[in-house]
Amino acid sequence: MNSRIPKIPMKYVWPVTMIVVIAGAAVTRERWWPTLNSWVQSTVADNRAPAGLDEHGEGEDAHDPHAGYDHAGHDEATSLELSDQARRNLGLTGDGVAEIQLTTFSKSITVPAVVVEQPGRTRIQVATPMTGVITNIHAAAGEAVEPNSLLFEIRLTHEDLVRSQTEFVTTLGELDIENREIARLQDVATSGGVARKTLLERQYARDKLKSLLVVQQEALRLHGLSETQVQQIAQTRRLLRELKLYSPNADGTTSKELKLSRAFEQTAIRPVSMESAVADPQLILRELLVHRGEAVDAGEPLGTLVNYAELYVEGMAFEQDIAQLSNASRNDWKVTALFDEADGKAKEVPGLDIAYLDTEIDRTSRTLKFFVRLPNELTHENKQQNDVRFVNWRYRPGQRLQLRVPVEQWEDQIVLPIDAVAREGAEYFVFQENGDHFDRLPVHVKYRDQFSVVVANDGQLFPGDVVAMKSAHQMQMALKNMAGGGVDPHAGHNH
Incomplete structure (x- = not known):
């Protein structure tokens, strides 16, 4: 009886073969792994700059600027070494060298x-509401003044205002007389000395005077007097003879007390300070249109303030x-x-x-x-x-x-200043900091104007890379000069 070896199906041949190969490789690992690992490390070192950087981008020796730099793979034709003096001359210190960041670019x-x-806001015109004569000017042309500062004093010659004040004071006097007469008649009427009708007539006359006072007070307010000033006239029985004009607020509005005298205790311009200007904008007397002794009519402009x-x-x-x-x-x-x-x-x-x-x-x-x-x-x-x-x-x-x-607007773009990119023919270059060198890298420019350049985010540059933000044209000329070629003074310069 003949014995036969069982035949393995074809579908199991490749899996079995792979298992055998993997097992053999594992057994002989000590023979081939060191050679392969050395070749891989050498290849990686030749294709990254600078070599000797760990996975976090830090050098093996942070105190040695040349540590970890692979000078054997260094291309002198595209790399420029700069001294500290040269860096300062080119402005490659401070913000002259910066990391690339993705930002929003605004095409403009x-x-x-x-x-x-x-x-309607910058210019504020100061005009007199009444006729009078300029007696004093408290500001000079071009001077800075704060809101509610005294500007002009005017001696009033306004006939309507004088007449209104006179009538108001006269009515106040007549009302006082009626009040005293009513008080006298009340005592006499109680004893039967005068008829009750006489007392009532006096009381009616007093009420008419009170109504007339209300009208006269409103007339004084229409002339520009405040409530405080009207009450002051009623108490002192003296006419207001001077008009004091104050500067308005920065927005051109005035308060109730800006028109006539005795409304403010202040008699001169308040000092201006740089600190107060922040919270309270300063006004400037841009034009002064009158002088002392000049007669002015109601509504005539006296000066122009600007904010x-x-x-x-x-x-x-x-x-x-x-x-x-x-x-x-x-x-x-x-x-x-x-x-x-x-x-x-x-x-x-x-x-x-x-x-x-x-x-x-x-x-x-x-x-x-x-x-x-x-x-x-x-x-x-x-x-x-x-x-x-x-x-x-x-x-x-x-x-x-x-x-x-x-x-x-374009989002997530690499945007550099115009001076960070050099041009030579159809090529654009940026200079990436690499230890004490700057390596020239060709880039694709998507858009540029007279201020900025948008570089394509195609893997040539990455966010976090440190590049020169200025003087790319000068570094490009230095590289050409080192190579021995004629230097074109316009090479890399964007007009």
Whole structure:
């Protein structure tokens, strides 16, 4: 009888073979594993910079700037070593070198603009409510004053006011006489000395005088007298002969006591301080229109106050930008103002709100005006004798500037300053800090304008990488010079 070896089905051949191979590899691991591991480590070291960094990105020796750096795999053609002096010369200290972070980029348009006053708010005109002669002026042109500060004193010659006060005092005297006569008749009428009818007639006359006083008091209030001043006339029986005008509040409103004298104990302008200007915006006497001894009629302007605490920036957008501008206003996107500085650079004032868009397009320039709120700030205070003070505001009507208006927003983007990217032909480069070197890395630029560059997040750069935020053009020229090639002074420079 012949014995036969059982045949293994084909579907089990490959699983059995794999088990045998794995078992053999495990048994002979000590022979082949060290060689394979050495080859893998060498390959990884050649393809990462700098070598010797652990998984957290820290060097093996934090005190040695060259520790862990693989000089054997270092490409001198694309890497630049800078001394401490060179770093300072290029501005690569402090915020000149920073980590890459993902942020929201606002694609924007730039339009010309000018600083203007807020209509109906910036200018406040001071006028006399009555006819008189200027006897004293307590402020100088250009001087800073606080709200409710004494500005002008006027000797009243207003006929209606004089007549109204005279009639009021006369009526008060007649009422006093009637009251005394009624008191006398009441005693006599009680004893039967006079008829009751006589007493009633006097009482009716007193009531008429009281009604007349009410009308006369209202007439005095219409002339500008406060309740306190009317009561003062009733107590002293003296006419008010002087008008004292005080500065209004910063919003142009006045209190009940701003019109005539004896309403304030204060007799001069209150001192202005930089600290008080924050909580209580300062007014400036922009124009002084009268002088001492001048006769003025009721309603005549005496001076103009201005409040520069908040101004407008008037932007001028072209017709093709109207839809984008409307979208920015609808989404409440913030606008950036760009003011020219003495060094030729632009000072950015970000985070400004669009107040409103004009309702008409200018027929001559074919532009649409829009207005942006511009909070102002005091920069200087000059105190002179007698507490006379002059202040300087940072922004003033008439200043020319540009407005950068966002028209589209991209989230999670790598955004770098324009000086952080160098250009050579079709290539764009950034410089990544690598120990004491800066390695040049080619990048794909998705978008750029005159201020910023949006770099594609395609794996060439990662959030957390430290790159130079400026002087990329100078470093690119230095690399070309080291390579021995002719240096193009415009290479990498973005016009």
